[in-house]
Amino acid sequence: MRQIPAAWFVLHLMCALCGAQAAQRELAPPRQSPVRWLRWNRASQDLYAAGRDPSMWWLIVASERYDNGPGENVTAERAKQFSDAFHHPRTYQRVHRADLYSDAGFCAGCDAPYCEHHWTRAPGERASCPHGHQR
Structure with a gap:
């Protein structure tokens, strides 16, 4: 295959x-x-240039619980995992298999993503979606 x-x-x-x-x-x-390159300030462009291995894929992540700034190098295999995770239909299971930090905002119980304002965190407890499912 x-x-x-x-x-x-x-x-x-x-x-x-x-x-x-x-x-x-x-x-x-x-x-x-990256597409974002044109919107970055000089300091971000310098960080990117210093860290970029031109033989590898480049991943940029921003979500309610994780941000990797100007990005990071990833292998072709890892890039394929990310790419597969976000093909339609986008589901919790697809995203979860890619081992993404905080599952890109997806809730396992709802099979849907939520923004940082809709994931609630009580002190000492795990985050909950608007429907009460815990992460």
């Missing part, structure tokens, strides 16, 4: 409740600058 390579993508996951951004992902192929 032929292996399908990862795909370049920019993804904005929207909160199932209010429509606000729950998570953002960008996956750029080797030797390509």
